[in-house]
Amino acid sequence: MFGWLGRSAARGILTTRYPDAPPTPSEAPVSAHAPEPRPAVPISPNAVAGCPVRAIAPDGVDQGRCIRCARCLAQGFEFSGPVALATAKRPDRPEGPGAILGGAAPLARLGRSIHVFLVDVGSCNACNLEVLSIAHPQYDASRLGIFFTNSPRHADVLLVVGVPTEAMVEPLRRAYDAIPAPKAVVATGACAIRGGVFEGTPGLRSGVDEIVPVDLYVPGCPPPPVAVLDALLRLIGRERTEAPT
Amino acid sequence: MTRAGWEVEAGDDGPVEDGKRALAYRADDGALALYNDYDRGRSILRTPKIPGTWSVRTAPAPGAHPLAAAAEVAGYGTFTFPYGPISAGVPEAGKFEVRTYGERVLGLVPVGGFKTRSVATSVLGLPVADAGLRVERMAGNLSASHVSAFLAAAESAEGRPVPTAELYVRALAQELQRLYNHVRQIARVAEAAAQNVGLAQVHALGEEILRLQGSVFGHRWMFGALLPGGPARRVDAADRDRLEHALGGIGAEFDVLWSLLLESRTFVDRLQSTAPLSKESAIASGAVGPTLRASGVGWDDRLRAPTPPYTDLFVSLPNETAGDALARILVRGAEIQASLVILEQLFDRWPTEESITEPAESPVGPGRGIARVEAPNGDLVYDVTVADGRVRRLQFRSPSAANWPAFAASMQDAVFTDFHFAFESFGLVFAETDG
């Protein structure tokens, strides 16, 4: 036991200062940022045609579809957008770079603490692991009053990852029903928003909001832990207000 | 038919001796069968005309379906305890049907198919590079292994030359991911044993590996980092220096945490003799990877069916014989240390920039390729047919698919509370099983 104590003391504080400080490059590597056209560079037809998930349209980028594959970097784009992109509306066409369509925080009256129930409806595990890692020492969600729970009966937030398969439609509905009100649903990752790279595959639903009402969409493939933290804080109105640059 | 660089003994359609050889792969159409001869350390490739009695599913079936067979159990007070598909403690969609009279597991049937995204069929007709985007998202925590195997099979099918440096990048990605997965598996077991301080420390190590991957490949899960034929990202000397330095720190930290964990009596006692798997049943159930190695069978694709750069490296083979949860975790811990040695060798032998050749513009031609990779949880096989640069047929056998029957067998007569220790010691992933 003393060995562990010594180890903890020797390592010091690992925890991020987010949301008091903007995310550091190690917390948010390049692909954690939203892709945007380089300043003064129009969106080229090549970029539109080359996007494997049809996220790029001539008039803007559908961040909910983007899987951060980096193909468009050769076509005049750069990963320079914000890390925290959570929106209350499906982010089909955000108004512009860095736009955050914040709705009223749906769980504001729960005050300072929420319990999160994670449901996987067909993910590749990357989203699951990114979401779970907010409980690890580097992010330590419990300091922000965010806890995971293993029962929907104790939950305030239904955090859904993955593209919904037919087999998971009923279980997801059951989980939603089992959560007492007030509750919020967070669709996390491109798959949960629009199906991601699997959009259009037979037997899969295009997004969680076809099954249960979604309060917040968190783009990314997968969204990094700071983006997940941002989304959860947004539910109780405690998110970092200054847009990270 | 081409295969990516390992020796096999081609055979005809003869009977396979029970207990000596286990099926590693069988294509659904019966056109191809791959056996491992553990006694002689060789693989056998066959084209059987009669379907074998071994049943390892290659193409995941749609809808919920059992992943292993269990005995029918009747008796007073027995019932089926359904656990899942949203199971507390298993952070994936998957179900377990436990046959029990309370407390004791009389039979356990893992049920998959809740995450079937039909990767193997939905990539048909796509260019290899686009298909790779889906293959790496089959199982995010095993993306490097899957995409490496897929690309190797596709490249050998097309006859596309691959620069040596790219092979080194792929090996680097695989070994980093092996580190991450093993570290995470150890943390999960520590969590089951309520070693809370230890689990936080080990998880912190896992996050450091993810950050390292993010800083080198631009993406924390290395999605989009590996492309057919050519490097999407060059790992330059500065990157390698940074990696070497960071990995040194991670290795030193892991050694300390590992010895602290193994000093904890509660941790070791809880794992010892939990969910045992004998050598015989490991072979008979077709187990692969650390599961197989923990039961006393020394098979590792990096040694027995190596592809470059592993052909040039010293790979040690951690081996245990007890076959219990502790043995599986000990194998993982030792493999972390072995992987760090492999990574050092990679950096030492890294090909100079001049030797990188640009990829050939046009691939040679259509064909079928088969590739094997030692993923963190075992032997991963891809069988890919490519024509006109597009995927025409794709089959794979994931290590998880092979290990489910072994897991079910090891849970026989365990008690409910053994579940998490057993499950996490196997490192099973529903995502790659369902595909």
Added chain:
Amino acid sequence: MSAPYLGILLTAAVVGLFASAPAAVLARRIGYGIALASSLLLLAVAIATLATGPVHGIAWTGPLGDPESLQLDGLSAFFALAASLVWTATSAYSIFYDDRRSPGLAVCYGLTLGAIALLVSASSFLLFLIGWEIMTLASYGMILQATGRGDRIFSAAFVFLAFGEASTLLVLIAVAAFHVLSGGFLEGPVSGAGALTSLVFVAALLGFGLKMGVAPFHLSEWLPIAHSSAPSNASAVLSSTLTLAGAYGLFRVVSDLGSPPAWWGGLMLAIGAISVLLGALFASVSEHTKGLPAYSTIENNGLILVALGVALLAEANGLTELAVFALFAAFFQAIAHAVAKTALFLSAGYVEHATGTFDLSAVAGGAKRSDPGETEGTLVAALSLAAAPPLAGFVSEWMILESLFQSYRFSSPEAQFLGLLAGAAVALAAGLIVVAMVKFVGFALLWKPSPGATAPRAAGLGTTVGAVGGILVGLGVGAPWILKGVAPGVAAFAHAAVTAPVSGLLAVPDGWSIVSGSPFGILSPPVVPIAIGLASVVAWGYFRLGGGRRTRTVEPWMAGSAPGRPGETYTSFGYSTGIRIMLRSILRTREVRASVGPVTEAGLATPVPYNVDLEVLDVFKLFYDDLVAATAAVSDAFKVAIMPGRLGRYLAYILLVTLAVVVYVAVAA
């Protein structure tokens, strides 16, 4: 008031006899109706006796010239009260229940009740013995009316009779020794301690203990009930009042014996504590809707012995206050258990009526039931047996634990240590019995009916059970006032005027609280429900008047699976398998597996189907089985060696005996 009640009870038996004629149902119902009326009359007499002192009974001179009478005193009036409460419920229940049984049941039922009434009101041990023996034989008759496999019924009834006669034999020894001590059979205190007094005590403890089903004789309690599935009204009478008769006999004899040596109390405490633990343990793993309450009876009778043991130890140590408190605890435990257990057996009969099974794991998913009162009554009774406030069982359990906590006052370290061990056993059993009761309620009552199934309504059965539940609430809440009523019984035991340990403290009105020992614990049974009621009103008002709160009904969470699919629900057996596995050294748990179906191919791909049974054993049953085998073997050897059927040898025996007599006479002369 003269006492014609006995005559009426006997009349019930006679009417029962006529009930064996054709067109019996109506006659049987009349018989049970008369039994109901008699029970109510006995209840009235008992209450009158407790309130105003002994009422006039019947008196005559017996064949041996002894004065005989049938009359209640404080002690017997208390037991008559408890028994008549039970009988009122069972008789009312029987009117609706016993329409499918053979007529003999009504006869034996009436006889059993009459016999117990006789032995309780007997003034001499001779009359007592007559009642005792009629009770044993009539109960044997009731068990023979059981439904089920003939050989099992017969063997179970035989076990009952064998234990019953062994009990009679021991009681007979006690009575004979008592006669030597006192020179008569009249109940009443005798003085002096010595080997003979101890013989009376030990024989009485074993004899009456046999009837109470305490360890190691607990087979006499559970085996006839569980193995033969005795009719439910009979089960209630057997488990609630037959054991009560045993307790009464023990109380009566011990109260007559004067100042007890310390080891009497110690012995009683030890037997009681072991029974409490074994009873609770076996109840928690029982799978039989009647076996489970029967095991619980063993636990509760053990508790009576524990309390009585503490009282005797305290008396031997000169701790009069503690002795009196423990006696009150024993009395209250007796009545709390008798009433609660009645509800459980009647409920088991109801469940059988609705589902046709006694098997807890098979009950769930049976037919739907709709009678009011049944669920509520059973729930209250089970909660009382699990010692939940504010019910009667809680008050008695609290009083017994409070008595045990005060065992530090004993002078000898052995007695202190024994008190400590007994306290641990009682506390452990209190936990185990909660498991048992949750199991009974959860699987015999709260299960989900299978879709569309409806049971034949059993009018009146549910109402009876509900009424018993009401009595339990009344006993629990009114405990301080009941204790005042118990005081004459305690006084008759202690041969001194006693006051109930009731007072007012901590702003609770005088007479509303029970106090254990002068500076010790305090409990106010009425305040508990008042507090619960107030809190409920506040909560109800908050949600009712707070406005706008909707109730949303959702299905249970089963990890995303559809809940409650057939074959996917926890069985009653599974609920207690944890105990079976953890306590396997006591329960001798073993698993029996047998392959069923063809062995197609070895290996994991096609596993062989098998059947599995997890069995537990009562080691005492093993002991008795061995005893029976040994007796049979010895008898056989005796037969072969001494009585081989040769005329010559028998003539030699006769010659030897004649010679011996001649020699004896010659020497004596």
